[in-house]
Amino acid sequence: MASSKAFMWLLFFFFVCSLNIFAVLATEFNVGGDKRWVVSTVKDDQLYNQWAGKNRFKVNDTLRFEYKKDSVLVVTKEEYEKCKSSHPIFFSNNGKSIYKLEQPGLYYFISGVSGHCERGLKMIIKVLEPAAPPQSANHTSTPTVAGANVASVINGVVLVMGFILGLFM
Ligand SMILES: *[C@@H]1O[C@H](CO)[C@@H](O)[C@H](O)[C@H]1NC(C)=O
Helix, strand or coil: CHHHHHHHHHHHHHHHHHHHHHHHCCCEEECCHHHCCCCCCCCCCCHHHHHHHCCCEECCCEEEEECCCCCEEEECHHHHHHCCCCCCCEEECCCEEEEECCCCEEEEEECCCCCCCCCCCEEEEEEECCCCCCCCCCCCCCCCCCCCCHHHHHHHHHHHHHHHHHHCC
8 A cells, every 4th residue: 555655656756757858848839720820811910819828938949830922020029010020030931931939038920921910910929938047146036937937836736736646545
């Protein structure tokens, strides 16, 4: 009996470890899901932000944009709001654009095709700070960004679940 309890704890331990591995691996996101990067028939400027809101993006994740006769631009916040950019940070129109999110922060994507951004082919991506940022002397106690410590929150939840289950065994 006691040994099976220990075994269960061991299982939980490995489960928690495997979650950590998934938290570190970079993910490739297919922007828009099955819809891809396609201008909608109904005007909806939150369409892609809703898709983005369902996902968590971390440093080194990549976004894959698939489309026909369109383009992907990374622009500034002001250009995003105006749906216009003369010097985009990134431009691609080859039908399959991969964009790597190399730093935490906000990324503004728009379509470069006239009228498409206005119809909703645009998106803001928020990339979270890494879970364990390197500590430096002049970086004293920065407030925790919401969601930044996903891995440790998951660990906590799993350990509490394990503890509760342990009580019943
Ligand atoms: C992102 O990738 C670069 C280059 O491959 C690497 O040096 C860096 O440590 C990675 N950052 C994170 C947070 O995984």
